[in-house]
Amino acid sequence: MHIACFNPQGNFDQHDSYWTQHPDFGGQLVYVKELAFAFDRLGHETIIFTRRIEDEDWPEFQQPEEVYAGTNVRIVRISFGGKAFLPKEQLWPFLYEYVEGIRQWYHQAGYLPDAVTTHYGDGGISGAIFQQLTGVPYTFTAHSLGAQKLEKLMGTGVSYESLDQQYQFTTRLAAERTAISQAMIRFVSTQQEKEQQYFHTLYRDLFNQHKKLPFIVVPPGVNQDIFNDKPQTHDQAVTESIQQVLRRDVAKERQHLPWVIASSRLDPKKNVTGLVKAYGEHSQLQECCNLILAVRGIDDPQADMHRLKNEEQQQLASILELIQTYQLAGKIGFVNLSGQQQLAAAYRETARRRGVFALTSLYEPFGLATIEAMACGVPVVVTANGGGQDILKKGNESFGLLVDPQQSAAIAEGIFSLMKDHVLWNTYHQKGLERVRSTFTWNAAADAYVKEMLKWKKKVQDKACQINVPDYFMKHESQHEDEFESIRARAAGIKSEHE
Numbered sequence: 001m002h003i004a005c006f007n008p009q010g011n012f013d014q015h016d017s018y019w020t021q022h023p024d025f026g027g028q029l030v031y032v033k034e035l036a037f038a039f040d041r042l043g044h045e046t047i048i049f050t051r052r053i054e055d056e057d058w059p060e061f062q063q064p065e066e067v068y069a070g071t072n073v074r075i076v077r078i079s080f081g082g083k084a085f086l087p088k089e090q091l092w093p094f095l096y097e098y099v100e101g102i103r104q105w106y107h108q109a110g111y112l113p114d115a116v117t118t119h120y121g122d123g124g125i126s127g128a129i130f131q132q133l134t135g136v137p138y139t140f141t142a143h144s145l146g147a148q149k150l151e152k153l154m155g156t157g158v159s160y161e162s163l164d165q166q167y168q169f170t171t172r173l174a175a176e177r178t179a180i181s182q183a184m185i186r187f188v189s190t191q192q193e194k195e196q197q198y199f200h201t202l203y204r205d206l207f208n209q210h211k212k213l214p215f216i217v218v219p220p221g222v223n224q225d226i227f228n229d230k231p232q233t234h235d236q237a238v239t240e241s242i243q244q245v246l247r248r249d250v251a252k253e254r255q256h257l258p259w260v261i262a263s264s265r266l267d268p269k270k271n272v273t274g275l276v277k278a279y280g281e282h283s284q285l286q287e288c289c290n291l292i293l294a295v296r297g298i299d300d301p302q303a304d305m306h307r308l309k310n311e312e313q314q315q316l317a318s319i320l321e322l323i324q325t326y327q328l329a330g331k332i333g334f335v336n337l338s339g340q341q342q343l344a345a346a347y348r349e350t351a352r353r354r355g356v357f358a359l360t361s362l363y364e365p366f367g368l369a370t371i372e373a374m375a376c377g378v379p380v381v382v383t384a385n386g387g388g389q390d391i392l393k394k395g396n397e398s399f400g401l402l403v404d405p406q407q408s409a410a411i412a413e414g415i416f417s418l419m420k421d422h423v424l425w426n427t428y429h430q431k432g433l434e435r436v437r438s439t440f441t442w443n444a445a446a447d448a449y450v451k452e453m454l455k456w457k458k459k460v461q462d463k464a465c466q467i468n469v470p471d472y473f474m475k476h477e478s479q480h481e482d483e484f485e486s487i488r489a490r491a492a493g494i495k496s497e498h499e
């Protein structure tokens with residue numbers, strides 16, 4: 001089978017450049033690369049269609065095509081929206097151009113893909129346009145839907161107008177609504193994603209209109225060659241670099257303590273500030289462990305500040321303020337880990353010291369970081385908002401701790417309980433390893449994608465062309481104000497459904 005993956009954000013290259021070094025370089029890239037590699041292992045020809053960037057600051061994305069070494073997976077870069085790097089929020093007006101480029105690529109190749117998987121709202125709407133132009137149906141994998149991000153950010157007191165200006169929520173929601181309703185299949189990572197994330201009030205009506213919209217739950221995987229609990233030769237170098245950070249940032253008498261580790265992009269929704277605050281408010285927790293932040297490659301916050309984007313600078317400034325307020329200097333270290341190998345080594349060292357992984361996002365749609373830490377034997381304390389609910393619970397069984405990310409005391413108590421109770425720590429250490437091995441593998445994920453795509457393609461074949469993409473996402477940008485106005489009004493009026 002020939003599978004096309006639509007990822008217009010343009011950030012794929014075979015060296016995984018900038019992963020987590022920019023807000024657009026995170027889990028979606030990991031997910032699609034690993035899925036594509038697994039398709040390849042199953043013998044399916046796979047192309048990732050992404051954006052060509054001809055920008056001297058981003059030289060890695062310049063060539064029109066590239067093949068991942070050791071695989072047959074191709075990255076094909078389509079020129080659209082000019083040459084400069086653009087953050088994902090600025091790509092919306094150019095997606096028709098992206099799809100037209102893909103269509104021309106296939107025209108020259110003389111065939112069409114057997115299956116199209118699309119990713120994030122921008123990939124999803126591109127899949128719908130492609131189907132309108134060619135009749136080839138698509139699947140949609142959201143990774144992160146706008147409604148939850150919007151709801152949580154509005155909950156911090158920022159107005160819809162200003163969030164819309166920064167994140168283009170109105171356009172994103174409009175695109176997601178079409179991507180969701182027109183897709184042949186919606187692939188979700190958890191049952192929670194299907195039942196709660198897609199049934200948010202800003203999407204729910206779609207399921208009344210199109211009653212039979214199939215969802216398929218496909219748990220993502222972990223690359224267990226990287227994330228495992230077996231010591232590796234490069235671990236020592238990483239451990240030594242963390243030791244250096246400890247010697248530099250952490251008081252001498254505390255350097256032997258276990259630590260809590262957090263690792264993510266520096267995005268307000270990841271709520272790293274919530275974790276620092278929780279740690280700052282709990283003196284017993286401070287007594288028994290240090291806090292290690294592996295965010296955005298930051299090593300020395302003051303020196304690194306200038307290379308961050310504005311909103312990242314605000315996040316870092318808030319973290320530094322909290323460190324001052326709670327007098328945490330000497331208890332917190334910033335580590336610059338470059339790449340997943342180093343991250344895995346840091347997790348193994350965390351486990352060796354009987355530490356804990358924390359992910360306290362305001363909302364986390366799934367959280368590959370959680371299952372990667374578990375795969376290295378680190379017990380986890382994870383936000384109860386989002387997919388963590390399904391990762392860490394199965395019936396009455398539990399594989400880690402869920403906490404309310406807006407309750408500092410709950411975060412701190414969760415971590416403290418693991419630090420203090422050795423039996424609990426051992427239980428989650430062991431159960432985490434088993435949970436990942438039994439449930440989260442990329443081969444199983446790819447297998448499920450292929451089987452479902454073949455099955456559903458047969459079912460929709462006859463009506464493949466009958467889809468409905470609003471004009472404003474097709475090249476003639478007319479008549480969009482009324483519909484956008486209605487989405488804007490509904491979105492501006494949302495209140496947290498869980499308040």
Ligand SMILES: O=c1ccn([C@@H]2O[C@H](COP(=O)(O)OP(=O)(O)O[C@H]3O[C@H](CO)[C@@H](O)[C@H](O)[C@H]3O)[C@@H](O)[C@H]2O)c(=O)[nH]1
Nearest residue numbers: 019020026027028030031143339340364365366367368369
């Ligand atoms: O120094 C680092 C730190 C992290 N990572 C990787 O970055 C990824 C982060 O992914 P995730 O924890 O899933 O977060 P997001 O970047 O926010 O990813 C989005 O997309 C994912 C895939 O669908 C979902 O799991 C998330 O919930 C969603 O927010 C992980 O694989 C990490 O290994 C690195 O490569 N280097």
Ligand SMILES: O=P(O)(O)OC[C@H]1O[C@](O)(CO)[C@@H](O)[C@@H]1O
Nearest residue numbers: 024025026027028029143144149
């Ligand atoms: O914060 P958002 O806009 O909901 O999206 C999550 C982001 O994470 C990523 O998966 C990082 O790769 C992007 O695709 C996406 O831009």
